[in-house]
Amino acid sequence: MRDVSVTGLYKAFGTHLVLAGVDLEVPAGSLTAILGPSGSGKTTLLRLMAGFERADAGTITIGDTVVDGPVVYVPPERRRIGYVPQEGSLFPHLTVQANVGFGLPARERRGGAKAAGLLELVGLDGLGQRYPHELSGGQQQRVALARALAIEPAVVLLDEPFASLDAHLRASVRADVQEIFRRAGTTAILVTHDQDEALSTADRVAVLRDGKIAQYAVPEDLYDRPADADLAGFIGDANLLEGVASAGAVKTRLGRLPLDGSGPVPVHEGQVTVLIRPEQIELGPGEDGVPGRVTSYRYHGHDAVLRVQPEDDTAGQQITVRVVGGPHLPPGSPVTLRVRGPVLAWPRD
Amino acid sequence: MAATGTLADRQDAPGRPSPQRTRRPVALLTGSYLVAAVLALPLVFLLIEARGAGASAVAHLIFRPLTGTLLWNTVRLTVVVTAACAVIGTLAAWCVERTDLPGRRALAVLVVVPLAIPDFVVSFGWNSLWIWAQGFRGAVIVMTLAVYPLVYLPVAASLRSADPGQEEVARALGSGRVRTFVRITLGQARGAIAGGCLLVALVLLAEYGAFEILGYQTFTTEIFYEFHSYSFSASCALSLVLVLLGMLVLAADGLVRGRGRVARSGPLTQRVSPPQRLGQARWPVLAAFIALILLALGVPVGAAIYWIVDGLPPVLSGGANVSLLDAAGHTTAYSAAAGLLATVMSFPVAMLAIRHSGRMRHLLERSTYLVLGMPGVVIAFALSYFTERYAAGFGYGTSMLLIACYAIMFFPLALVGVKASLARAPVSLDEVARSLGQRRLAVLGRVTLRLAGPGLVAAFCLVFLSAVTELTATLLLIPTGTQTLATQFWVYETNLSYSQAAPFALVMIIVATLPSIVLGRFFNRTAQAQG
Numbered sequence: 001m002r003d004v005s006v007t008g009l010y011k012a013f014g015t016h017l018v019l020a021g022v023d024l025e026v027p028a029g030s031l032t033a034i035l036g037p038s039g040s041g042k043t044t045l046l047r048l049m050a051g052f053e054r055a056d057a058g059t060i061t062i063g064d065t066v067v068d069g070p071v072v073y074v075p076p077e078r079r080r081i082g083y084v085p086q087e088g089s090l091f092p093h094l095t096v097q098a099n100v101g102f103g104l105p106a107r108e109r110r111g112g113a114k115a116a117g118l119l120e121l122v123g124l125d126g127l128g129q130r131y132p133h134e135l136s137g138g139q140q141q142r143v144a145l146a147r148a149l150a151i152e153p154a155v156v157l158l159d160e161p162f163a164s165l166d167a168h169l170r171a172s173v174r175a176d177v178q179e180i181f182r183r184a185g186t187t188a189i190l191v192t193h194d195q196d197e198a199l200s201t202a203d204r205v206a207v208l209r210d211g212k213i214a215q216y217a218v219p220e221d222l223y224d225r226p227a228d229a230d231l232a233g234f235i236g237d238a239n240l241l242e243g244v245a246s247a248g249a250v251k252t253r254l255g256r257l258p259l260d261g262s263g264p265v266p267v268h269e270g271q272v273t274v275l276i277r278p279e280q281i282e283l284g285p286g287e288d289g290v291p292g293r294v295t296s297y298r299y300h301g302h303d304a305v306l307r308v309q310p311e312d313d314t315a316g317q318q319i320t321v322r323v324v325g326g327p328h329l330p331p332g333s334p335v336t337l338r339v340r341g342p343v344l345a346w347p348r349d
Numbered sequence: 350m351a352a353t354g355t356l357a358d359r360q361d362a363p364g365r366p367s368p369q370r371t372r373r374p375v376a377l378l379t380g381s382y383l384v385a386a387v388l389a390l391p392l393v394f395l396l397i398e399a400r401g402a403g404a405s406a407v408a409h410l411i412f413r414p415l416t417g418t419l420l421w422n423t424v425r426l427t428v429v430v431t432a433a434c435a436v437i438g439t440l441a442a443w444c445v446e447r448t449d450l451p452g453r454r455a456l457a458v459l460v461v462v463p464l465a466i467p468d469f470v471v472s473f474g475w476n477s478l479w480i481w482a483q484g485f486r487g488a489v490i491v492m493t494l495a496v497y498p499l500v501y502l503p504v505a506a507s508l509r510s511a512d513p514g515q516e517e518v519a520r521a522l523g524s525g526r527v528r529t530f531v532r533i534t535l536g537q538a539r540g541a542i543a544g545g546c547l548l549v550a551l552v553l554l555a556e557y558g559a560f561e562i563l564g565y566q567t568f569t570t571e572i573f574y575e576f577h578s579y580s581f582s583a584s585c586a587l588s589l590v591l592v593l594l595g596m597l598v599l600a601a602d603g604l605v606r607g608r609g610r611v612a613r614s615g616p617l618t619q620r621v622s623p624p625q626r627l628g629q630a631r632w633p634v635l636a637a638f639i640a641l642i643l644l645a646l647g648v649p650v651g652a653a654i655y656w657i658v659d660g661l662p663p664v665l666s667g668g669a670n671v672s673l674l675d676a677a678g679h680t681t682a683y684s685a686a687a688g689l690l691a692t693v694m695s696f697p698v699a700m701l702a703i704r705h706s707g708r709m710r711h712l713l714e715r716s717t718y719l720v721l722g723m724p725g726v727v728i729a730f731a732l733s734y735f736t737e738r739y740a741a742g743f744g745y746g747t748s749m750l751l752i753a754c755y756a757i758m759f760f761p762l763a764l765v766g767v768k769a770s771l772a773r774a775p776v777s778l779d780e781v782a783r784s785l786g787q788r789r790l791a792v793l794g795r796v797t798l799r800l801a802g803p804g805l806v807a808a809f810c811l812v813f814l815s816a817v818t819e820l821t822a823t824l825l826l827i828p829t830g831t832q833t834l835a836t837q838f839w840v841y842e843t844n845l846s847y848s849q850a851a852p853f854a855l856v857m858i859i860v861a862t863l864p865s866i867v868l869g870r871f872f873n874r875t876a877q878a879q880g
Contacts, residue, residue, distance in 0.1 A: 050780070050784055051783075051784075052780050052783075052784075075783070075788075076780070076783040076784045077783045077784070077785075077786045077787055077788050078786070079784070080786070081784050082784070083780070083781055083784035083785075085777050085780070085781060087777070089775070089777045089778055089780075089781050091778060091781075091782075091796060091800075092800070093799050093800055102782065102785050102787075102795075103785030103786045103787070144781075147781075147785065148784075148785075150785075151785055151786055
């Protein structure tokens with residue numbers, strides 16, 4: 001169990017700058033997700049940590065050892081990194097047991113007791129003699145995980161490990177993996193473009209944007225107190241409204257709302273951008289609130305998401321609202337919008 | 350260590366050898382350039398000789414009526430045979446891989462075996478049985494039957510690994526069976542067809558023995574003749590024209606290939622599509638296959654047996670008491686050594702091409718194909734020239750030089766096989782292996798070579814069977830006092846002693862058939878069968 005520390009990391013491919021000064025501290029024993037849209041450089045960051053590529057500048061430290069720095073480069077085979085690639089990448093010419101035992105010294109490989117124990121840990125006991133192509137996608141992913149854990153790695157790196165699984169399987173494998181890491185106490189870094197996955201799986205989430213870490217926080221903070229409006233739109237659904245702040249409150253199209261003082265940027269006076277999450281809005285048939293008409297209604301089972309056009313401004317921005325339960329509201333239904341609790345705002349320039 | 354820093358001031362940090370920390374694959378690059386340099390020797394030799402003769406002399410030798418005749422003969426034969434091979438090879442591959450043709454497993458092997466029969470044995474078979482099989486007509490028949498497997502093999506392999514889903518989608522979008530074949534299937538196999546045609550065209554440019562027997566005059570037969578009458582400047586001038594033709598073929602291949610790449614889903618998720626039903630058409634198709642195999646395989650083998658059983662009494666009696674076994678031993682030993690050498694040589698070039706693509710590296714890889722279009726006699730002369738000139742005759746007259754010559758001649762064939770096999774060992778597996786604590790060499794042994802193994806054997810076999818059937822360079826470089834199957838066959842054949850030549854032809858076919866069956870099996874393996 002080691003911590004991982006990245007400072008001032010740069011990496012370019014040709015003239016294309018992929019990482020532009022990444023700083024990140026991953027505490028020992030935690031599960032950290034690196035979240036970013038495709039092409040944001042998150043896989044590159046993972047490959048630099050694993051040692052498959054060298055950084056152009058900056059340092060990577062695992063535990064007390066600098067593994068990539070101006071004058072140091074530790075090759076991947078000496079980093080004790082457990083790497084789980086996107087497609088699992090099992091060795092097709094080896095059995096499951098031989099795959100799991102691949103990184104062990106020849107003495108421990110014989111007999112296969114250790115491999116069998118790891119297969120049990122990932123819930124695949126008895127499948128040791130199969131070949132990778134005889135396994136389902138989820139099983140292959142678990143074998144890849146067992147193989148990575150076999151070398152008792154200082155850190156496990158997972159590159160979109162659940163992306164190739166179907167939705168139903170993804171949730172269960174994700175929960176299993178989380179549980180395995182908790183029990184083994186391993187430091188794990190997970191790369192994903194799926195914000196749902198990042199928020200629900202990780203202890204801490206680092207959002208990678210334009211080659212830099214835009215925000216690094218626990219999932220709740222990331223969702224409730226994003227560092228800027230752009231991030232608020234990236235993590236979950238968001239209504240971003242213009243407003244004018246004064247004396248602890250902000251005036252918006254949805255009325256005068258109290259300001260949340262705990263935001264990352266202190267706001268006092270003047271032009272601001274206001275974040276209102278869809279679940280912060282209550283719908284009512286009553287007089288109280290801003291009147292509007294439903295323009296679309298999407299039903300998800302556990303909740304429903306509506307788009308509402310406020311009546312005072314029929315050409316303006318529509319408001320997204322999430323409701324739990326309640327009646328079906330076809331387009332055209334009249335509703336009133338009321339915002340619950342304080343809202344977050346950032347100064348606008 | 351500073352916690353922050355810009356790119357610029359980091360670059361000035363002490364001990365930094367270069368602004369980029371990323372390592373270039375130095376060992377691979379060095380190996381590849383070395384191999385490319387060795388392969389360039391024949392061309393360098395031609396240029397040195399041409400310079401010695403003087404520009405005006407070379408121009409005089411090139412611009413004469415004979416060159417026009419040779420050009421016409423060579424070009425029309427290359428075009429016609431390449432087209433015929435493309436059609437036969439592609440159709441045969443599609444029938445075997447994608448239809449419910451009866452007995453296609455057996456056909457898949459039989460259809461490849463003609464590759465094992467030396468071109469000059471095929472022409473001997475036809476020409477010795479039927480006098481009309483000569484000239485342009487004979488050359489087209491013989492060469493098509495001898496080399497179409499060079500198209501069949503890569504096309505069958507690509508059809509086998511191509512995504513069958515694309516055909517299904519095309520059918521679902523309302524495209525008929527024929528349109529689907531033309532627009533989707535041929536599109537998927539385009540690169541493989543082009544690659545096969547490239548090999549066929551280059552092999553045709555360099556062919557000597559078959560054309561000599563058929564009395565068909567091409568650049569290569571003329572170059573051989575001029576070399577033997579010691580008019581070096583004339584043969585070099587003609588060789589340079591031939592090299593230009595080879596470059597044209599390569600350029601045409603590059604154009605056809607285009608920049609398109611075939612996207613594939615992961616190899617482990619490969620689905621096998623149900624074969625297309627031929628229905629009533631399957632019996633005529635089967636008959637066509639049997640006819641093809643009879644013509645390509647039956648005629649030369651039958652001719653050899655006919656001349657052994659029913660042959661005229663030996664023309665050369667007494668003196669030429671060469672043991673069949675000795676000749677077979679020499680052939681096998683030289684060819685095996687050449688196969689090994691060529692496979693090892695092609696490894697760095699293939700690795701560079703597959704794992705570290707780049708413009709210069711691509712050009713380097715493509716340029717190595719040129720050697721396939723050069724007559725063996727030119728390569729042999731180039732090697733003896735350089736050893737005599739710069740290595741004090743080291744190795745001259747020994748089997749070493751002959752083996753090196755084979756390895757250079759058939760390097761492109763090894764490269765094709767090694768590249769195909771390395772594509773089966775994706776770089777991501779290497780990375781995983783390294784993250785599991787394995788050093789580079791261990792990864793090579795435990796992962797890359799294990800996965801690429803069957804393909805490396807295939808590359809070896811391709812070179813082996815080509816070397817078994819090589820004639821012109823062997824005639825020049827063979828150590829004094831030894832004979833191979835090919836050279837001894839040639840001695841008897843040119844003296845019209847068919848009954849004595851025939852056993853050598855038969856043994857040659859047997860020695861070369863085994864590797865060709867291995868080849869057929871390698872190219873037929875599915876991804877699944879790897880387990």
